[in-house]
Each structure stands twice: as C-alpha cells, then as structure tokens.
Amino acid sequence: xxxxxxxxxxxxxxxxxxxxxxxxxxxxxxxxxxxxxxxxxxxxxxxxxxxxxxxxxxxxxxxxxxxxxxxxxxxxxxxxxxxxxxxxxxxxxxxxxxxxxxxxxxxxxxxxxxxxxxxxxxxxxxxxxxxxxxxxxxxxxxxxxxxxxxxxxxxxxxxxxxxxxxxxxxxxxxxxxxxxxxxxxxxxxxxxxxxxxxxxxxxxxxxxxxxxxxxxxxxxxxxxxxxxxxxxxxxxxxxxxxxxxxxxxxxxxxxxxxxxxxxxxxxxxxxxxxxxxxxxxxxxxxxxxxxxxxxxxxxxxxxxxxxxxxxxxxxxxxxxxxxxxxxxxxxxxxxxxxxxxxxxxxxxxxxxxxxxxxxxxxxxxxxxxxxxxxxxxxxxxxxxxxxxxxxxxxxxxxxxxxxxxxxxxxxxxxxxxxxxxxxxxxxxxxxxxxxxxxxxxxxxxxxxxxxxxxxxxxxxxxxxxxxxxxx
Amino acid sequence: xxxxxxxxxxxxxxxxxxxxxxxxxxxxxxxxxxxxxxxxxxxxxxxxxxxxxxxxxxxxxxxxxxxxxxxxxxxxxxxxxxxxxxxxxxxxxxxxxxxxxxxxxxxxxxxxxxxxxxxxxxxxxxxxxxxxxxxxxxxxxxxxxxxxxxxxxxxxxxxxxxxxxxxxxxxxxxxxxxxxxxxxxxxxxxxxxxxxxxxxxxxxxxxxxxxxxxxxxxxxxxxxxxxxxxxxxxxxxxxxxxxxxxxxxxxxxxxxxxxxxxxxxxxxxxxxxxxxxxxxxxxxxxxxxxxxxxxxxxxxxxxxxxxxxxxxxxxxxxxxxxxxxxxxxxxxxxxxxxxxxxxxxxxxxxxxxxxxxxxxxxxxxxxxxxxxxxxxxxxxxxxxxxxxxxxxxxxxxxxxxxxxxxxxxxxxxxxxxxxxxxxxxx
Numbered sequence: 092x093x094x095x096x097x098x099x100x101x102x103x104x105x106x107x108x109x110x111x112x113x114x115x116x117x118x119x120x121x122x123x124x125x126x127x128x129x130x131x132x133x134x135x136x137x138x139x140x141x142x143x144x145x146x147x148x149x150x151x152x153x154x155x156x157x158x159x160x161x162x163x164x165x166x167x168x169x170x171x172x173x174x175x176x177x178x179x180x181x182x183x184x185x186x187x188x189x190x191x192x193x194x195x196x197x198x199x200x201x202x203x204x205x206x207x208x209x210x211x212x213x214x215x216x217x218x219x220x221x222x223x224x225x226x227x228x229x230x231x232x233x234x235x236x237x238x239x240x241x242x243x244x245x246x247x248x249x250x251x252x253x254x255x256x257x258x259x260x261x262x263x264x265x266x267x268x269x270x271x272x273x274x275x276x277x278x279x280x281x282x283x284x285x286x287x288x289x290x291x292x293x294x295x296x297x298x299x300x301x302x303x304x305x306x307x308x309x310x311x312x313x314x315x316x317x318x319x320x321x322x323x324x325x326x327x328x329x330x331x332x333x334x335x336x337x338x339x340x341x342x343x344x345x346x347x348x349x350x351x352x353x354x355x356x357x358x359x360x361x362x363x364x365x366x367x368x369x370x371x372x373x374x375x376x377x378x379x380x381x382x383x384x385x386x387x388x389x390x391x392x393x394x395x396x397x398x399x400x401x402x403x404x405x406x407x408x409x410x411x412x413x414x415x416x417x418x419x420x421x422x423x424x425x426x427x428x429x430x431x432x433x434x435x436x437x438x439x440x441x442x443x444x445x446x447x448x449x450x451x452x453x454x455x456x457x458x459x460x461x462x463x464x465x466x467x468x469x470x471x472x473x474x475x476x477x478x479x480x481x482x483x484x485x486x487x488x489x490x491x492x493x494x495x496x497x498x499x500x501x502x503x504x505x506x507x508x509x510x511x512x513x514x515x516x517x518x519x520x521x522x523x524x525x526x527x528x529x530x531x532x533x534x535x536x537x538x539x540x541x542x543x544x545x546x547x548x549x550x551x552x553x554x555x556x557x558x559x560x561x562x
Numbered sequence: 563x564x565x566x567x568x569x570x571x572x573x574x575x576x577x578x579x580x581x582x583x584x585x586x587x588x589x590x591x592x593x594x595x596x597x598x599x600x601x602x603x604x605x606x607x608x609x610x611x612x613x614x615x616x617x618x619x620x621x622x623x624x625x626x627x628x629x630x631x632x633x634x635x636x637x638x639x640x641x642x643x644x645x646x647x648x649x650x651x652x653x654x655x656x657x658x659x660x661x662x663x664x665x666x667x668x669x670x671x672x673x674x675x676x677x678x679x680x681x682x683x684x685x686x687x688x689x690x691x692x693x694x695x696x697x698x699x700x701x702x703x704x705x706x707x708x709x710x711x712x713x714x715x716x717x718x719x720x721x722x723x724x725x726x727x728x729x730x731x732x733x734x735x736x737x738x739x740x741x742x743x744x745x746x747x748x749x750x751x752x753x754x755x756x757x758x759x760x761x762x763x764x765x766x767x768x769x770x771x772x773x774x775x776x777x778x779x780x781x782x783x784x785x786x787x788x789x790x791x792x793x794x795x796x797x798x799x800x801x802x803x804x805x806x807x808x809x810x811x812x813x814x815x816x817x818x819x820x821x822x823x824x825x826x827x828x829x830x831x832x833x834x835x836x837x838x839x840x841x842x843x844x845x846x847x848x849x850x851x852x853x854x855x856x857x858x859x860x861x862x863x864x865x866x867x868x869x870x871x872x873x874x875x876x877x878x879x880x881x882x883x884x885x886x887x888x889x890x891x892x893x894x895x896x897x898x899x900x901x902x903x904x905x906x907x908x909x910x911x912x913x914x915x916x917x918x919x920x921x922x923x924x925x926x927x928x929x930x931x932x933x934x935x936x937x938x939x940x941x942x943x944x945x946x947x948x949x950x951x952x953x954x955x956x957x958x959x960x961x962x963x964x965x966x967x968x969x970x971x972x973x974x975x976x977x978x979x980x981x982x983x984x985x986x987x988x
Binding site for chain 2: 434
C-alpha cells in the first residue's frame with residue numbers, strides 16, 4: 092500500500108491547487124481524479140463557457156460594426172467551430188494542469204477514491220465497482236470532489252430537449268427557442284450566449300430577481316439590459332409541468348402571486364436547468380467516517396477540517412459560495428494550516444468576489460445595500476454610470492454603472508457592485524481595497540489612470556461622499 | 563542658522579508632554595549624543611539627546627512647563643561659531659541682550675561639528691532602539707482607533723507580519739481598559755500639587771476598577787518552609803560570573819519568593835484558565851498567553867511591568883527579567899509594550915511586614931494576588947503545636963469572570979505549589 096502525507100480527492104481548482112501548495116511545502120502528495128484534471132471549472136464550466144461567450148461577444152460587436160464605422164456586408168457563424176474552439180481551450184488547459192502536477196512530483200491517480208477510515212482509501216475504476224484497484228494510506232486527506240447540477244425529477248437531461256450544462260456547452264445545432272430555468276450566474280450566462288446567437292430565450296426564475304445574490308439595483312438593471320437584448324425574463328415564476336413531444340416541450344408556468352400571470356403555457360424546443368448544485372459526496376464512503384453533512388455539503392470548520400480527524404473538505408463540496416476561486420483559496424489555507432504555517436488566516440467570505448459573464452457582465456464583492464442596512468450600518472452609497480465615463484464612451488460600451496457602499500461612521504468599503512462591459516476585470520481593485528481594509532479616503536486618494544473604465548470606480552467612491560466630478 | 567530644538571514625537575501617538583528638566587544650561591557646550599532635555603509622558607520620562615554638537619543658545623520653553631505640543635520650538639542650538647546674534651529673535655546689533663535666557667556665546671567655545679540641515683535635531687532615545695518605527699495598521703483600523711481614542715501603538719497586530727487590523731482594534735475596544743485609551747480627564751485647575759501623568763492614570767484605573775468590578779476576596783495561609791529551603795539551596799548553587807563593574811564574581815541569579823510566585827501563579831493559571839480571562843460587555847475573553855504583571859512601586863507611583871508567558875519560563879530567567887523590569891520602571895524608562903497588557907497581577911507587600919491585604923483588580927484583568935510577609939507562627943500539626951513559616955495569599959477576583967469555586971480551586975492549586983514546590987515539576 093502506497094503511503095502519502097496528503098491525498099487530495101478531486102483535481103478541480105480546489106484540489107489541484109491544494110496539491111501543488113502541499114508539494115511546495117514538502118509534502119508527498121497524491122491526487123485522485125475520476126475524470127479530467129481541472130474539474131468542472133476548467134472542463135465543463137468557467138473556461139469553456141467563457142470561450143463560447145467570447146464568440147458571442149464578437150457577434151454582438153459585428154452587429155454593431157456600423158456604429159464604429161465598419162461596414163460588414165454579411166456575416167455568419169459556425170456553431171461547431173465555436174464549440175471546437177472552446178473544447179480546445181479546455182483541453183490545452185487540462186494538459187497544463189497535468190504538467191504542473193508532474194513538475195511538482197504529485198502522483199496523479201485515475202479512479203474514484205473511497206474513504207475507509209483511519210487514513211485509508213480504496214481506489215476503484217468506477218463508482219459501482221466493488222473491487223479496489225489499489226489502496227492508499229494518507230496522513231491527511233482533502234476532499235475536493237466539487238458539486239453537480241441539481242437534478243429535478245421529471246427534468247432529467249435527455250441531451251435532446253432537456254439539456255445538461257454539458258449539452259448546452261456542446262450544442263450540435265442551434266435550437267429555435269430555449270427555456271433557461273434559474274436566473275443565477277450559470278443560467279444568465281447560457282441565456283446571454285444563446286441570445287447572442289439568435290435563439291429566442293426565456294428565463295424562468297422562482298425568486299423575485301435575476302442574479303438574486305447581487306445588489307437589488309444591479310439585478311434590476313441586469314433584468315432590463317437582458318430584456319432589451321430580447322431575452323424574455325419571468326421572475327417569481329415556477330415551472331409546474333413539462334410535456335415532451337416531437338419537436339420540443341410544452342412548459343406550464345405558474346406566475347407567482349399575480350393570478351393574471353398564473354398558468355402560462357410556453358412552447359420551447361429546448362430547456363436548460365440551472366437551479367443550483369449539490370455536493371458530490373455519494374461515492375466517498377462517508378459512512379466509514381464521522382464526517383457530518385448539511386444537506387449534500389460536508390460540514391467544516393474555519394480551517395476546512397471535517398468531523399473526522401485529518402480529513403478536510405474544500406470548495407463546492409464544503410458548501411456555498413460554489414466558486415472556483417473560493418475552492419482554490421480554501422485549498423491553500425487548508426494545506427498551510429496543516430503545515431502549521433504562521434499567519435494563515437481563515438477565509439473571510441465577505442472578501443470573495445462573484446462574477447457573472449455574458450453581456451453585460453456583473454461583478455461584486457461584499458455586502459449589498461440591503462444587506463448592509465439589515466446589518467445595521469448607516470450608509471453612504473455612491474453610483475457612477477459608465478455613460479459618464481470617457482473611456483466607456485470611446486469604447487462604445489456605455490451600458491452599466493458602478494455602485495459603492497460605505498459605512499458612514501467608519502468609511503469602511505462594505506460592498507462594491509458593478510455592471511457593464513469587462514467589469515469582471517475591474518472588481519479586483521475593490522477586492523484588494525477591501526482586503527487591505529481601506530476606507531473611502533485611500534480610494535479617493537488613489538490616482539486612477541485616464542482614460543480608463545476604472546476611473547468610474549473612483550467617481551463612484553467620490554459620489555458616495557457627494558464629491559463626484561463628472562456627474 | 564541656529565538649529566531649532568523641537569518637542570520630539572516620542573511615540574507616534576504622542577501629542578503633548580511635559581518638559582521635566584533641561585540637562586544643559588544656556589551657553590553649555592553640547593556634544594552629539596548628550597542629553598539635552600527630559601520629557602515626561604504619561605508613563606515614563608524620556609531623555610532626549612542632541613543629534614548635533616553645538617552650544618545651547620536659548621531655552622524657549624523652560625523646565626516644568628506642562629502640555630507642550632509635539633513639534634513646538636523649545637530651544638535653539640548654536641553651531642559653527644554662531645552667536646546669539648544669529649538667533650531669529652536676537653537683539654539688534656549694538657544693543658544688550660534683553661533676555662537673561664540668552665547668553666552671549668563666545669565663538670571660541672563653539673564646536674566645529676558638522677552642520678546638519680535637519681530642522682529637528684533631537685530624537686528620543688527610545689526611537690533609536692526601536693527602528694523602524696513605522697506602524698503597520700490598516701486604514702480602517704487606524705480610523706476606528708482614532709474614533710474611539712484607542713492607542714493603536716499599544717495593540718498587538720494579528721494580521722500578516724503583525725499588521726494591526728480592524729479586528730485587533732475592536733478586540734481592544736471590547737476589553738477597553740484605561741490603558742488602551744488616550745483620553746484622560748482634565749487636570750484639576752484648583753489642586754495645589756499637580757498630578758503627574760502616572761498619578762492620573764493610577765487614579766482613573768483604580769476608581770474604574772472599584773466602581774465597576776464586583777470584587778470578592780479569598781484568603782489562605784501557606785507554609786513556606788520547604789519553599790524557603792528550596793530557594794536557599796538553588797541560590798547557594800547559582801553559577802557565578804564576573805561582574806565587569808565590581809570586578810568580583812557574583813551569582814548569576816538570586817531567586818526570591820516573588821520570582822517563585824510568578825512561576826507558580828502562571829502554572830496555576832494553566833490549570834484554571836478561567837482566571838486568565840477578561841470581562842467585556844458582550845463576551846468573555848479568554849487569553850491564550852499567560853502574562854503576569856508585577857506591581858512595582860516607583861517614586862512617581864505604581865506601575866505594573868509584565869513577565870510575558872511566565873508559564874514557559876524558568877525561575878532564573880523570570881528572576882532576571884523581574885530585576886531588569888523593576889530597575890527600568892524605577893528609572894521611568896519602561897516602554898509601553900513592557901507594561902500594557904497582562905492577564906494577572908501580583909502585588910507583594912511582604913517586605914514591609916504586612917500580614918495580609920486585599921488588592922484592587924487591575925482591569926481588564928480578572929484577578930490580583932496580594933502577598934503578605936512570611937512569618938514564623940505557631941501551627942497545630944497532628945494535634946501538637948509546632949512552628950511554621952506562614953505567608954498569606956489573598957486573591958481579589960472579578961465575580962463576573964471568576965466564580966467563587968473557580969477562584970478557590972485556583973488558590974488551592976497555588977497553595978499546593980507554594981507549600982510543596984516539587985509539584986511544579988509535574
């Protein structure tokens with residue numbers, strides 16, 4: 092039986108980062124992966140969808156070419172090439188992870204790992220296989236198995252009419268119409284992509300807002316922007332029933348409290364379900380340990396330790412927010428704590444940025460205005476429209492605004508909420524600021540380069556203190 | 563140009579101080595490094611040295627002046643054959659000097675030391691020892707400290723490389739002892755003998771303690787004959803080293819009962835960690851480190867330097883540390899980190915022959931131990947009268963933090979250590 096200082100189960104952005112950090116700290120490390128290195132994020136999530144959205148963005152730009160003085164007489168797109176490019180990007184990065192792991196002398200083991208207790212693990216080729224292909228002994232075990240889209244009874248993906256996220260990332264043809272269930276980040280990104288490609292998209296959300304974790308103003312702005320692009324958004328609406336028939340689906344909707352909206356009926360060709368995720372714990376053999384779960388997610392402490400000694404969980408399987416960068420960071424913190432490094436700080440979830448891609452993009456960090464008020468803060472709130480930004484005007488991307496929320500007493504930056512083109516790259520300025528515990532003063536004193544969209548960040552801060560120059 | 567001597571910023575948070583004395587008189591030759599002036603802060607007297615050589619040309623603010631703002635002009639140093647005529651407020655040529663503070667300086671007396679262009683030539687000794695002085699604290703931490711008048715320099719940062727974060731300030735606020743607070747009540751205008759800063763702080767802390775903390779007291783007599791013989795034996799066998807000043811060989815340590823008590827209290831706190839806690843309005847703070855404050859009487863008043871992590875230290879190092887801290891305290895030279903904090907205080911009046919007394923808790927600590935004198939007394943042992951050396955220990959405890967039973971357990975553990983010191987080895 093091979094023995095390691097650390098065995099990481101799952102090679103996604105949580106697992107492989109934890110493995111590399113552990114190797115840097117001198118541990119002998121094995122990483123067990125059932126499918127592809129890089130996990131859902133790299134292979135079937137963040138990365139391939141961003142590749143597809145880039146194609147969609149180009150289409151959007153071509154549609155506006157005339158605005159920039161460019162005459163495009165005709166254009167067409169090849170869906171299969173778009174998909175091929177996105178798969179290529181994912182494959183290249185996947186290989187890159189393999190190289191990184193090899194460079195760090197990490198043993199990559201293909202298979203499914205099952206905990207046997209007392210630091211022992213059985214590796215099997217498939218989940219059902221009872222015969223272990225090998226056994227491992229580990230001083231420490233990190234579970235980083237991620238999460239899977241929540242399955243809804245009656246909505247099991249068939250690859251034809253009801254699509255899984257993978258189906259939606261590898262379409263063979265463009266449907267005429269598409270229903271997206273769930274207006275979270277994943278749902279809105281698919282909605283945005285297929286809308287850009289000319290598909291009639293309807294989004295159904297049970298809650299009252301699209302992107303409901305975002306600030307209410309941002310959600311409302313996003314809903315309007317997506318509606319303007321031709322996406323039909325139905326909030327406070329539930330899917331009651333779906334009938335499959337040749338050529339598509341009949342979807343029965345219940346429009347919430349308003350009786351006038353009740354029992355709508357919708358004909359669509361395809362449906363994507365994006366209503367949350369569940370933790371991947373079913374094959375881990377948790378019954379052999381004292382690990383406790385909250386629904387499908389493993390319970391951990393601030394250092395990612397589970398209820399079983401020397402077993403840790405990071406990333407999606409350890410609970411929300413289910414974000415790749417949260418997983419990576421938890422992986423590093425967990426490994427550093429195991430190694431007794433000084434100055435390891437538990438992850439402060441208020442400092443984890445959230446990004447939604449598509450058109451427009453949405454990015455945020457910290458408290459929304461409503462949550463800040465609910466937490467008892469007296470607020471100063473600043474807003475700056477990108478329409479007033481010189482750089483945004485020059486780029487022709489004036490949709491969106493930047494909102495900043497400060498504690499009126501201490502000047503603490505409580506939250507920042509951005510919507511508009513490329514704001515997912517801007518948010519990091521506020522994340523660094525928050526992590527350094529800056530107040531409005533340092534942000535006001537910071538020189539922002541001109542011309543840049545980032546100037547709007549500065550103006551938003553100034554506006555919170557009624558000092559904005561350009562509005 | 564004569565160099566302006568300005569009131570130095572002794573610590574970065576230091577706003578005003580008292581000029582306690584000028585060590586040089588007007589006209590005195592000053593060498594670089596000579597002590598020019600002594601500045602009194604709320605806790606210590608700091609000697610300020612000259613950074614350039616020259617002649618003290620004028621004293622602008624005389625000794626005994628209180629509340630002199632940092633960067634105020636307090637005097638002039640003449641350099642490079644300058645005379646009082648070079649002073650900005652010098653009398654016009656040909657007229658006699660108007661102020662007796664200004665002395666006509668003979669150019670021959672002036673030193674020819676290198677000229678420095680620095681406008682402030684003085685620097686506190688303390689600063690020299692502790693370079694770099696830059697405070698690492700987040701802007702939000704500074705802002706909150708400022709708003710609540712918390713002395714941010716007294717805080718221990720728990721951020722990367724000791725950076726002080728908002729949580730550290732909030733922690734200090736929740737344990738808000740007067741030590742962490744800059745603001746002091748205004749001095750009484752009508753008093754005949756003005757309070758010095760130390761007196762003010764003592765008064766404020768003790769009043770707050772007696773008014774706010776529900777004290778209760780537990781008292782126990784300990785037989786210290788074994789302890790005394792153990793210390794005697796240890797001291798007799800102490801290694802000797804050459805004292806460079808006296809030229810004679812001296813023992814490297816002389817352990818006292820007080821040194822032993824610091825260790826014994828710290829070990830007893832390990833067993834009863836509740837004692838090492840502080841009350842705050844919202845939560846009980848349990849301190850990780852066991853830091854013992856020692857009450858030291860100085861001419862200026864009481865001060866409590868700290869033996870940090872006393873539970874981890876040996877008797878000899880505790881003894882050496884206490885001697886050094888006490889000497890520094892009596893010189894008024896303690897630095898803030900040497901007296902701020904602490905989880906428990908020991909006050910020993912045994913050397914004055916006091917049998918027993920009840921001390922006032924040193925907030926935000928929860929307990930203080932009052933130690934009396936060891937005296938031979940009749941005791942009954944196995945139904946017969948015998949003689950033993952008894953020492954009284956009286957614990958004052960904050961009942962919000964420490965219940966009677968906890969205090970009693972702590973004291974009984976401590977009594978066991980004191981009566982049979984071998985238990986400390988366990």
